[in-house]
C-alpha cells in the first residue's frame with residue numbers, strides 16, 4: 001500500500017550539466033558525457049533507494065529536456081534550425097526544433113539509461129516518455145499541417161520505444177502530458193486517444209502525468225491567474241477513466257485543485273502529488289501525511305500512490321534530496337496513522 005515514487009526528473013549534478021535550468025547545456029561531450037550521464041543515473045538510483053522510495057527511475061539524467069530528449073532520436077526533425085515558439089498556449093517561449101519530413105525513429109531512444117537503471121536496482125523501475133500531445137506543443141510543424149495527424153505519428157514512435165523499454169525490464173511506463181491541462185477540450189477529444197495509441201500493446205503498468213508545470217517563474221505566474229479553484233482536470237479525467245491507461249499522476253499539495261476531482265478517476269490508480277516542486281521548503285512528514293489523508297477521502301487506499309507534484313529537475317540537489325526523504329517519511333507516517341485508526 002502507498003507505494004512511493006517521484007514523477008520523473010531530478011536535478012543534474014554540476015559536473016554533468018548546468019544547474020537550476022530546464023534546458024541545461026551539457027558540461028562535456030562524447031564518451032565523457034556518456035559516462036557522466038551513467039554516473040548521475042546511478043547516483044540518483046542510489047539516492048531514491050536510500051530515501052526509501054518503493055519505485056525508482058533514472059531521474060532523466062541522460063536527456064537534456066523531457067521532450068527534446070526523445071525528439072533527438074527522431075528522423076524528420078530539423079534540430080539545426082530551431083525557432084522561437086510560444087508553448088503551453090503561449091505561457092512561455094521556447095526554442096523548438098521543426099518537423100520538416102515524415103517522422104521515423106533513428107533507432108532506440110533510451111536503451112542506454114533504461115538498461116543501466118534496470119541492471120542496478122531490484123526495485124520497481126518507472127520510465128518516463130513525453131506524451132504525444134505535449135510533444136506536438138513543443139515542436140514547430142512545417143510538414144503535417146494537422147495537429148492530430150502529427151500527434152498520431154509521434155504516438156506510433158513512442159509506442160515503438162515503449163515496447164522496447166518494456167522488453168528492457170521497465171515495470172511502469174509513464175507518459176508526461178502537461179499539455180492536457182492547457183488544451184482541456186482537445187485532450188478529451190483526441191489527446192487521450194493519441195496517448196492510448198502510444199501505450200498500445202503494453203502489458204507493463206501504464207501511467208500518465210498531468211501537472212501545472214515545473215516550479216519555474218512562467219508557471220508560478222500562470223498559476224496565480226487560475227483563480228481559487230483549478231478545475232482543468234475535470235474535462236480530461238472522465239476520458240482517462242474510460243481509457244486503457246492504468247495510473248494517473250496529478251498535483252495536489254499547495255495547489256488549488258479541488259480534491260474531489262479525484263473521484264472522476266474511479267477504477268484507476270492515482271499518483272497523488274504530496275511534494276511541492278514550486279517551493280524549496282522541505283515538507284514535514286505531517287504535511288505529507290495530511291495530504292494523503294485528504295486524498296483518501298476520494299481515492300481508495302489500495303489505489304493511492306504518493307508522488308511529487310511534478311519533476312524536480314530545476315531544483316538544487318540538496319532540496320531534491322530533502323524532498324525524496326520527506327516523501328518517504330510522510331508516507332510512512334500516513335501508514336502508521338491508518339493502522340492506528
Ligand code: ZN
Nearest residue numbers: 211213310311
Ligand atoms: Zn509535471
